[in-house]
Amino acid sequence: MSEVAGELARVRSAFEQPTLTLLHQRQAPVLITVFRAAFGRDNRPVPTGRLHTQVEDHLAELRLVGEKDVPQGSGRDLCGRWMRGQWLVRSLDDAGHEVYTLTSHAQQALELVKTLSRDRATLSEHRIGTLLSTVRRFNSEANPDRTTRVAILNAELARLRHERDRLVDGEEMEPASVDYMAEGFTELQLLVSALPSDFARVEERFAEIRAEILASFRAEDRPAGEVIDDYLARADALMTATPEGRAFEGAFALLRDEALVGQLREDLTALLEHPLADTILGDAERAELRGTVRLIRDGLDRVLSQRSRVTSTLKDYILAHDAARDRELEQTLRQVESELMTWLGTAGPRAVVELPLLPARAHVEHLRERFYDPADHIGPERLAATAPPEANPPSYAELMAQGGPSVPALRERLAAALTSLQPVATLGELFDSLEPELRRPVEIFGLLHLAGDHELPVDGERELYRTVRPDGTQRTFAVPRVALPDPDLDRPRPEDPR
Structure with missing residues (x-):
């Protein structure tokens, strides 16, 4: 493989990551705005019901201000779509309530947008000095x-x-310039804004380990002790062999040292009280820097909580699952001992009996659920002829025209609309684009049935379906509006048409 081909493969794999998938779409500004408004800068968990309502309110407000590229659907449907895109994750908090949090991929996208929205300083003395x-x-x-x-x-x-000697001797102190302070605050904000996504990556990795442990326990293809040993080895490797784990250990060591935490807090306070800080930083930026220690503590608490959930999973399995199996084995051994004492009461001193260590497992290929009923094989009575046969019976085409919806043909048209590069917006528009043979009134029920299979959202508004009967007459029906999803949300576009 040539150098440029290898570079293309690496770039293509980067564009397939959820971070760039989120940014590389037409509705990315709206999604980033909703995420920033709902979760804030520290990715605080939001209850599922509250986030569904917030998403609907934020999107409605954006429509009122004239925004066109707004995703369609209810808050629940959009959150489910964003979970499939690996931008949201749903879990249980300490109280057992379902909450949403942003994944590390979504936080990286928010961090990149936030960095680009700042005034970017050029080459400066502060940057070279740093x-x-x-x-x-x-x-x-x-x-x-x-x-x-x-x-x-x-x-x-x-x-x-x-x-130190120069300052003790009373020589003049050179004040820091506005450009120097602005550059320093910008670099400090970049460092702080990267912390939530770093903590989220460690938290997500522990969640993956927990899911894999549960799958190993349920599969029962390995002993429980081997599964526990594997978890301990992987947890230790996560903390020592990955950049995220080493960063977490460093932050944890920082918080254990109260002197370093106090020094960090004092240094931040001194910088925020600098005479030039008010002219450089806004209220939101000052609050962000002032809450750096709390941000680190919250990230550590979430990671430790996720690690505690893994440990709790192991504890529950050891105390509940293994204990139940031990009781079953104990009962089986007692029954074997009871039968053995009964046999010894009648057997001679040299009697021998072949006794397996454990009872054999019964293999049953099929359990009969119903017994034979002769009445099931009695044919129905013949229908009595009540009218003479018609002289000119209807043709096959006429019978098909009077029948139910053409589900196979409608399924092909709906699948083509969902994957097309220029899709229609609603189910009604798709119906109006069909040929007259597929626009009978009964075909409306077929389309609505297929829309339910695809879990397409239904709006409160109505739209008109213009149908054509087999005899050529037309009739219009008002049907609840069903919006079709935008393919941009499910796959990255090859290029931006604008």
């Missing part, structure tokens, strides 16, 4: 040469001692 100091600190901690490390630390100590 790069130099980061590289210097990284080298001082990772350089394998002892002499080099000592030289770096001596240079840093000399620089700090010189700066």
Whole structure:
């Protein structure tokens, strides 16, 4: 494979990720707006019923302001569609209530949009200084040469001692410029905004481990001890072998050190009380930076709660499932012992009996549910002829025209409309585009039946269906409006037509 072909494969796999699937569609601005309004910056869980109502209210408000690209459907249907897109996840909170949370993919999309919506600073002294100091600190901690490390630390100590002596001697302090402060606050906001998605990735990984453990327990193809050992090994690998797990361990170590937490809080307070902070930051940005410690604590609590659910799953299985099996085995052994004592009461001293260790399992291929009934095979009585046969019976085509809906043909047309690049908006528009043979009044029932199979949403409004009877007469029916989904929500478009 050539270099450009390999690069194309990597780019294509990136575009198939749920993050870019969310952003690479026509209705992405509306979806991102709804997610930001409903979940806030810290991805707080929202009860399922409340989110359904919020989604409907937000979309109705966007329609009132003239927005055209608004997804159709109820709040429940849209949330289910977003769950299939891996942008929402539904789980139980500590109280046992169903809640929605954003996945790490959706949070990455929100973070990218938020970053692009900020005023992006160009190359600056602050950015170059941050790069130099980061590289210097990284080298001082990772350089394998002892002499080099000592030289770096001596240079840093000399620089700090010189700066301290200069300030002690009363020399003038150079104030930070507005551009320097703005660049620093921008970089700080980028670091803070990336925290929720990092915590969400660790939380989702624990949720995957929990689902896999439950599947292993239900399959019963491995011993319970092996499943538990596998969980312990994977949980340890998650915390030590993945970037998300190492980041979580670092944040957890930070919160265990009260001195570091206090220093972080004091430094943030000092920066927010800087004389230039009011001219650079808005109220929302100040609140975001002020809640950094709480944001880290909330993320850690969610990860620990998800890990506790995995541990609780193991505990419930060990205490309930294994205990029940042990009681069944104990009862079986007692019955075997009772039968053995009965046999010893009548058997001789050298008597031998072939006794299996455990009773054999009964294999029954089929259990009869009904017995034979001769009345089931008695044919019905012949119908009495009440009228002479017609001289000119109706043709096959006439009988088909008077019959029920043409379900196979309607199913093909509906499937083509759902996968078309230029779909129709409603079921009524699809009906009006059919040929006259498929626009009989009875065909309306066939279309509505197929719409129910596809779980298409029904609006409160009505639309007109213009039908054509077999004799050529026309009639119009008012039918509840059924909206067809937009294919942009289920698959990425090859390119934006605009």
